[in-house]
Amino acid sequence: MRNKPDTTPLIGAITIETSSVELDNGENLRDLAIGDSVELRPDTGHEGLWIAAKFSGQHQDWITLQHAQQVQNCSVAPETACQFNGSWHAHPFDLDGNIRPRPTTP
Structure with a gap:
């Protein structure tokens, strides 16, 4: 018997309502700052590690999260190095597995 191949698409970014996820502290995603990361549970439909990239809406009603991974050495390329290197x-x-710079507030 052959195993069924994983056909789950890789997602680079999602935009969801900030009120759709409750954080461990009882707040919702509006409590995040740009550059903060959050681990979403499977029941959210977007399991995994995500990093806050931007808010939209009059009252930060929506948040765009980028797919993220844990790294220790982000200075592999000068454009991705940040204050947390080490x-x-x-x-x-990105979808090709390349590290990208952390989002910052404009």
């Missing part, structure tokens, strides 16, 4: 932290990754 300690474990989250960084966005």
Whole structure:
């Protein structure tokens, strides 16, 4: 018997309502700052590690999260290095598995 191949598409970014997820502290995603990471449970439909990239809406009603992975050495390329280099932290990754710079507030 052959195993069924995994056909789950890789998602680089999602935009969801900030009120759709409750954080461990009882707040919702509006409590995050740009660059903060969050681990979403399977029941959210978007399981895994995500990093806050931007808010939209009059009252930060929507948040765009980028797929992220834990890294320790983000200085593999000068454009991705950040203040947390040397300690474990989250960084966005594109669909090809390349590390991207952490989002910052404009």
